[in-house]
Amino acid sequence: MGGDHAPEEIVKGAVRAVREHGVRLVLVGRLPELASLLSKEGARGEIPVVHAEDALAMHEGALASWRRPRSSVAVACRLIRRGDASALVSAGSTGGVVATSTVRLRPQPSVLRPALAVALPTRPVPTVLLDAGANADAKPEMLVQFAHLGAAYAHTAHGVAEPRVAMLTIGSEPGKGNKLARKTAELLSATSAGPTGQSWLDFRGNIEGHDLLSGEVDVVVTDGFTGNVALKSVEGAVRFAFDTVREALGSTAVSRAGTLLQRKSLRGLRDRFDSETYGGAVLLGLNGTAVIAHGDSRAQGIERACLLAHELAAGRIVDQVRRRIGPSARSAGRLHRKAGNEGQGSG
């Protein structure tokens, strides 16, 4: 029920995900409305609906969401807790979905905090940036766990066998950055050095803001404040650059003629940056996965988000996270055993 175009576009996107990708899903929300929209799509019998009488409003923050046990997101969480679903998709407010999911799904054992991960449009493989905003104030031990969450994501969704991990900071030399970044880099270096009681990680050191889109690593770790600022700075700058190009290309009669010829090339380009094509942010580290699509998502964006949720669930990302940072994490190949109570002091 969340998002600017809910529930019409959500239902359309869900129907597409079922028909075109074979995703198995349940719609959660106001039954009469959803039933009638499904009928319109000729999909009344194809997709089950679970009734939820309430919905989070787009402006509602973390606190309000706790007080709505019957919101569609809360009911979806209940389905996951009961084992009737593995992941949820919502286009509701990020704050509301993060808070509701965290409270109702709870962090996995030994996971200090869930983190919000986004896939940046790098080539040939997307780069996972996390935390993109779930934890504005973080501790080094959390960031080390985020690295594992991101590695599990890159492995599951992007098929990277041993994800290369870097930390976002200022100055690429060791020892650069603020206190949090310096301490985190120290801890991450230890995870890649060999058996230290930590699960193994292919930590490649520090990267700076201008390398976020270079595709040199598979996972970029940072705190939620820096990550959110960086992500939005990238989005704003890309939009600014395209606007500037469009303006420049239209600025003379001669170049306008050229622009007509290029309409098709530019359309391919715009699609690549279109938020609809990325599937959304993923909240990792809970007992179940939440995919948060852009609030302005239409059917295509919802279809992609459902597909992403399906891939993460099919790849058993929750189990992977438990193997990496859960209390029973054990050495398996290059994954070394780590202490079950690691980092608890900072929770």
Next chain:
Amino acid sequence: MGGDHAPEEIVKGAVRAVREHGVRLVLVGRLPELASLLSKEGARGEIPVVHAEDALAMHEGALASWRRPRSSVAVACRLIRRGDASALVSAGSTGGVVATSTVRLRPQPSVLRPALAVALPTRPVPTVLLDAGANADAKPEMLVQFAHLGAAYAHTAHGVAEPRVAMLTIGSEPGKGNKLARKTAELLSATSAGPTGQSWLDFRGNIEGHDLLSGEVDVVVTDGFTGNVALKSVEGAVRFAFDTVREALGSTAVSRAGTLLQRKSLRGLRDRFDSETYGGAVLLGLNGTAVIAHGDSRAQGIERACLLAHELAAGRIVDQVRRRIGPSARSAGRLHRKAGNEGQGSG
């Protein structure tokens, strides 16, 4: 003597600044080399040279720079201390120039920390972003001072009478962000509320990363870690977008034909983003101003940096900062008196 193309391009840029903009300047560096380069430009008698036998290496960080009292930057600082110059320009390593200038020029009275400011290419007026990297770990009281430093910059270099100031954070509502941002926003709100013992500021609240290039405010305040990440994320994203455009425009024979027609439009565009056109980062809050040009600056970049240093010196930015945050800051028009020892506890 600093920069990838020193001293040839530095000398060329300096000569242009003198001849085309009437900037009065002194070259500091190895005398024989500089004299011979000036002769090549036919400018031997036009620009005085002060000898400095040493130079900071590009890779040298903060510590090494202290041990080089005869580097060209150190000698330039001495000229400022003696009153023989008002500002210095260097294309040397940012870390080295920041450290040397801070140690040798010293912060102005009551200024807790100098900050590095950059002008983002917004329209119609550039937006000043600071701190862009001088202080990786900052305190709220420092950020309030950065707001004043940035306002003095916007006023002096961009002619903005009452600069609009915003704070970079996540979520535009009050109360969003990490601890540092929340506390800073509280303090900044107090400065715009009226006579509170602080100099007045037109504080417009919070902005997010995607608004950095919207031109909605004249000054954006943040800590040096977040600011550096944001700045580099923007630079990297703009480069990425242009590369993608170039690739797309060249991808078919038809669009290649179009591209020829547009070569001129795109060149104008590239220039707008070219670092050469911005003059460089400015270290504010010291007893004298340091303009740090990009390390890869050529003559044009150095010319612009000299012009920026000239404008800041002619506008008496050091006096303006003293009036805003110095111990003798007094009410003048909407500038209210502030306590002389404000924020000292955090130094």
